[in-house]
Amino acid sequence: MDYIAQQVINAFQLGSIYALIALGYSLVYGVLSMINFAHGDLFMLGAFTCLLLEAIVPIPLWIVLPLTMITIGFLGALLERLAYRPIRNAPRVSAIITSLGCGLIIENITLAISPYPRHMPTLLQNSTIHFYGITISFLQILVVGVSLTLMLLLDFIIRFTSLGMAIRALSCDRVMVSLLGIPANRIISLTFALGGALGGAAGLLYALAYPVISSSMGILIGWKAFVAAVIGGIGSIRGALLGAYILGTTEVISVTILPSTYRDLIAYSLLLIILVFKPYGILGEPPLQKV
Amino acid sequence: MNKQAISILYLIFFSLCLLASCHPTKPVIKIGINAEITGEAPAIGASCVNAAKLLVAEVNQSGGINVAGKKMSLELVIGDNGSKPDESVAISQRLIAQNEVVAMIGPNISSCAVPSSEIAESMGCLMISPWSTNLRTTRNSNGSFKKNVFRACFTELVETPLLARFAINHLHASQAAILYDISSESPNSAAHQFQKSFLKEGGKVVATETYTTGDRDFSAQLTKIKAANPDLLFIPAYYNDVPLIAQQARRLGITARFLGYNSWSTPDIVTLDTGHYLNGSYFSNHFSLESDLPAVKKFNTNYQSAYGQPPDDIAALTYDAIGLVIESIKKADSLNRTAIVQAMSNIEQFSGVTGDFIFLKDNHDPLKNIIILTINDGRFVYVETVKP
Amino acid sequence: MEQSDFNDAHFLKVALLNKNFGGQRSIIDLSFHLNPKECLGIIGPNGAGKTTLFNLLSGIIPSTSGSIIWLNQEIQKKSAVQISYLGIARTFQNIRLFKQLTVLENIRIAYDTQLTYTPLDALLRSPHAIKEEKKSIHASMELLDLFSMTSLAYEAAGGLSYGDQRRLEIARALALRPRLLLLDEPAAGMNEAEMNKLMELLRWIQKEFTLSMLLIEHHMPFIMGLCNRMLVLDFGQLIAEGTPEEIRQNRRVIEAYLGEEEKNEF
Numbered sequence: 053m054d055y056i057a058q059q060v061i062n063a064f065q066l067g068s069i070y071a072l073i074a075l076g077y078s079l080v081y082g083v084l085s086m087i088n089f090a091h092g093d094l095f096m097l098g099a100f101t102c103l104l105l106e107a108i109v110p111i112p113l114w115i116v117l118p119l120t121m122i123t124i125g126f127l128g129a130l131l132e133r134l135a136y137r138p139i140r141n142a143p144r145v146s147a148i149i150t151s152l153g154c155g156l157i158i159e160n161i162t163l164a165i166s167p168y169p170r171h172m173p174t175l176l177q178n179s180t181i182h183f184y185g186i187t188i189s190f191l192q193i194l195v196v197g198v199s200l201t202l203m204l205l206l207d208f209i210i211r212f213t214s215l216g217m218a219i220r221a222l223s224c225d226r227v228m229v230s231l232l233g234i235p236a237n238r239i240i241s242l243t244f245a246l247g248g249a250l251g252g253a254a255g256l257l258y259a260l261a262y263p264v265i266s267s268s269m270g271i272l273i274g275w276k277a278f279v280a281a282v283i284g285g286i287g288s289i290r291g292a293l294l295g296a297y298i299l300g301t302t303e304v305i306s307v308t309i310l311p312s313t314y315r316d317l318i319a320y321s322l323l324l325i326i327l328v329f330k331p332y333g334i335l336g337e338p339p340l341q342k343v
Numbered sequence: 344m345n346k347q348a349i350s351i352l353y354l355i356f357f358s359l360c361l362l363a364s365c366h367p368t369k370p371v372i373k374i375g376i377n378a379e380i381t382g383e384a385p386a387i388g389a390s391c392v393n394a395a396k397l398l399v400a401e402v403n404q405s406g407g408i409n410v411a412g413k414k415m416s417l418e419l420v421i422g423d424n425g426s427k428p429d430e431s432v433a434i435s436q437r438l439i440a441q442n443e444v445v446a447m448i449g450p451n452i453s454s455c456a457v458p459s460s461e462i463a464e465s466m467g468c469l470m471i472s473p474w475s476t477n478l479r480t481t482r483n484s485n486g487s488f489k490k491n492v493f494r495a496c497f498t499e500l501v502e503t504p505l506l507a508r509f510a511i512n513h514l515h516a517s518q519a520a521i522l523y524d525i526s527s528e529s530p531n532s533a534a535h536q537f538q539k540s541f542l543k544e545g546g547k548v549v550a551t552e553t554y555t556t557g558d559r560d561f562s563a564q565l566t567k568i569k570a571a572n573p574d575l576l577f578i579p580a581y582y583n584d585v586p587l588i589a590q591q592a593r594r595l596g597i598t599a600r601f602l603g604y605n606s607w608s609t610p611d612i613v614t615l616d617t618g619h620y621l622n623g624s625y626f627s628n629h630f631s632l633e634s635d636l637p638a639v640k641k642f643n644t645n646y647q648s649a650y651g652q653p654p655d656d657i658a659a660l661t662y663d664a665i666g667l668v669i670e671s672i673k674k675a676d677s678l679n680r681t682a683i684v685q686a687m688s689n690i691e692q693f694s695g696v697t698g699d700f701i702f703l704k705d706n707h708d709p710l711k712n713i714i715i716l717t718i719n720d721g722r723f724v725y726v727e728t729v730k731p
Numbered sequence: 732m733e734q735s736d737f738n739d740a741h742f743l744k745v746a747l748l749n750k751n752f753g754g755q756r757s758i759i760d761l762s763f764h765l766n767p768k769e770c771l772g773i774i775g776p777n778g779a780g781k782t783t784l785f786n787l788l789s790g791i792i793p794s795t796s797g798s799i800i801w802l803n804q805e806i807q808k809k810s811a812v813q814i815s816y817l818g819i820a821r822t823f824q825n826i827r828l829f830k831q832l833t834v835l836e837n838i839r840i841a842y843d844t845q846l847t848y849t850p851l852d853a854l855l856r857s858p859h860a861i862k863e864e865k866k867s868i869h870a871s872m873e874l875l876d877l878f879s880m881t882s883l884a885y886e887a888a889g890g891l892s893y894g895d896q897r898r899l900e901i902a903r904a905l906a907l908r909p910r911l912l913l914l915d916e917p918a919a920g921m922n923e924a925e926m927n928k929l930m931e932l933l934r935w936i937q938k939e940f941t942l943s944m945l946l947i948e949h950h951m952p953f954i955m956g957l958c959n960r961m962l963v964l965d966f967g968q969l970i971a972e973g974t975p976e977e978i979r980q981n982r983r984v985i986e987a988y989l990g991e992e993e994k995n996e997f
Contacts, residue, residue: 169383214864224830231811
């Protein structure tokens with residue numbers, strides 16, 4: 053029993069990080085119908101930004117977290133401005149290639165600056181809580197807590213603020229949004245900033261939980277989060293969360309049952325099966341027919 | 344992924360090589376280094392290159408080597424294999440075919456050393472891996488030894504039985520769990536050897552869990568291990584993974600003692616913020632600075648003054664590997680690759696900084712002692728030397 | 732709203748407007764003007780360039796040459812966002828509501844551009860943001876009330892009936908407080924009763940909101956019920972201009988437009 057509870061907590065921690073990244077994919081897909089494959093690298097930059105800030109001056113987590121989010125949010129918006137906006141009306145495959153290219157550029161710049169894996173300093177005095185045979189570390193609570201808080205915040209922004217309304221409207225009809233006097237480009241920039249900020253936060257939390265960071269850390273996790281977003285229904289915020297937690301749980305279950313080499317095999321086979329039955333993802337909707 | 348970029352770089356590189364080959368060759372002995380300078384294990388590559396440069400400088404300062412009546416100096420040709428098997432193969436081909444080295448040192452990690460050994464074997468060039476303990480580095484698939492490939496370190500066949508014996512006799516362990524990287528050859532075979540030996544010595548293996556290279560989250564596996572309640576956790580893993588595993592294990596409430604093998608031997612493992620989780624752990628090692636061999640003292644002093652830090656295993660083994668190459672060249676008295684390999688095959692005994700080497704007849708793996716160290720307040724402390 | 736300070740010639744004046752798509756000329760040397768409070772009908776066969784004209788006027792696509800003068804300024808180089816601020820709003824032939832947003836949100840989003848609060852304000856629930864939000868909801872509900880749609884405020888716009896979607900789209904355009912409303916076939920797909928209701932609504936809007944309209948429509952009775960003057964486009968060119976009665980008699984119109992589609996309700 054406590055064994056299962058412990059594994060559930062493990063799955064929850066992993067899923068929370070996937071979720072934060074998956075949200076970035078979903079947000080951007082929502083407004084531009086494009087996959088920002090450089091998003092995994094923004095996640096990586098989140099970890100490195102935190103490391104850099106801590107190297108300049110040791111600051112507590114509650115300061116470094118918002119600073120990292122702002123930095124990566126800004127970089128996300130900058131990426132859109134410099135790389136994606138000029139080709140917005142180009143064929144979709146150009147956008148995919150551009151984002152893959154941007155990802156590689158970001159990775160290789162980081163590799164050039166920091167060729168070796170880096171180790172994160174400990175920002176938190178780690179303590180563990182034991183009850184009924186379950187061990188939860190403060191870090192796990194932090195990772196899950198911060199992730200959930202950020203996700204609730206995002207949900208609030210999307211559902212109840214004028215920015216959120218504009219983002220949702222933009223995902224329905226970009227031209228119409230401009231005709232109503234809303235500068236679509238600014239909303240798109242803000243969307244990239246929001247997604248980037250979440251990815252940056254995920255990178256920071258990941259680096260705290262698993263304190264070895266490298267320029268290539270965003271690739272696999274980025275892909276996994278992307279898969280989670282697709283499974284949940286890309287473009288759907290809640291779908292991204294659901295997909296991420298399903299992926300986290302599947303991974304933990306497959307590792308506990310089979311050797312670790314089977315983990316991704318099992319996890320992704322299962323997810324592909326979901327797609328066979330729900331081609332638009334669990335919470336995704338088929339594109340609306342134009343009248 | 345960035346294959347295209349790599350191939351363009353190769354193209355540029357080969358053109359440069361062609362240009363370079365226009366120059367008249369000087370009378371030097373070229374030794375190739377195939378090292379893990381970037382990628383998963385950069386500390387390994389750095390130590391390897393440092394030790395190689397040190398020995399070459401020492402030899403050249405003392406006048407070089409006499410070959411067929413001619414004083415010749417040593418020259419290193421260093422290639423970065425990025426800790427990747429495919430790149431290490433490409434580097435091997437380049438060193439042997441393009442740079443015309445007389446012998447190749449490295450690669451060190453087995454996932455690179457095994458495929459590279461095939462290149463050395465087929466191209467007839469002596470290869471000595473300082474640190475690859477995987478059996479297949481020096482052996483063909485049918486178990487016979489590769490003609491041209493040797494190593495300077497002990498293998499799992501020597502190491503893990505001694506380690507298991509130490510764990511049972513000295514640490515009084517009886518219930519062992521193993522967590523290892525299933526996708527890397529050396530940890531993989533170490534785990535299997537240890538399991539066999541531990542059972543043979545009378546212990547019990549209560550859990551065997553695996554992960555894959557690059558994983559950062561081990562909580563699912565460790566939760567399973569915790570449920571099996573072991574008193575010893577054997578972690579054959581590369582140094583990047585070990586502190587993470589130790590941290591996550593302690594956080595999950597695992598109290599078992601950690602046991603490692605030779606891959607733990609880089610100081611990086613304890614200088615990390617999470618290094619303190621390893622206090623009280625034991626691991627086996629190739630080399631100790633506390634050895635009383637006079638060669639070790641000299642090596643240590645020279646290395647420290649050159650690089651400002653003490654040499655680690657990789658450095659010591661690289662030093663000995665190049666020592667073996669020099670010995671072979673002297674014995675062969677020629678720069679002919681076949682003659683050098685033949686001379687190396689005839690070496691029965693060699694004394695290096697890592698101890699005494701015994702090469703049994705037709706065996707390319709040396710028989711050597713293992714050194715047990717414990718981690719105490721972030722320092723490696725010598726415990727004992729276990730002789731075969 | 733005070734409008735006497737505008738002289739007729741500079742309310743909306745289109746001069747020698749051209750639009751080429753590649754080699755294809757969609758609008759050719761088009762010139763016309765619109766008077767304040769006027770409703771001007773535009774007819775023409777399919778492909779005559781009517782919707783292209785609206786796209787040029789609303790700034791969705793740039794013109795190739797010529798000028799559009801609106802309230803004394805040239806607007807042919809301005810963006811859709813800028814033009815919306817200058818008081819031109821439009822609807823589409825194929826309804827373009829934000830189908831996943833609620834009816835109320837569809838209106839609010841148009842109102843919100845007139846508000847002054849940042850996402851951070853909204854997040855922190857600052858008094859200013861709360862006040863502004865209330866203002867926007869209040870104004871939106873008032874507008875919905877004029878259209879008798881308050882009971883639908885929290886429905887998804889995509890779930891409304893066809894007629895309600897048409898009306899909502901018009902209401903949303905009005906939320907921008909426009910001076911000029913561009914209506915692209917608002918009665919398309921409606922039966923006679925619905926069409927009559929819409930005609931009444933538009934008449935009432937024109938009076939209530941004191942605005943001008945450009946109306947693309949196929950149904951002559953609908954145009955005649957609303958407009959005193961109309962333009963006829965064919966292959967991008969203005970071929971006739973006048974009262975509906977004059978247009979009905981015009982030989983060129985009959986040849987170009989009616990010749991092929993005599994069975995129409997003309």
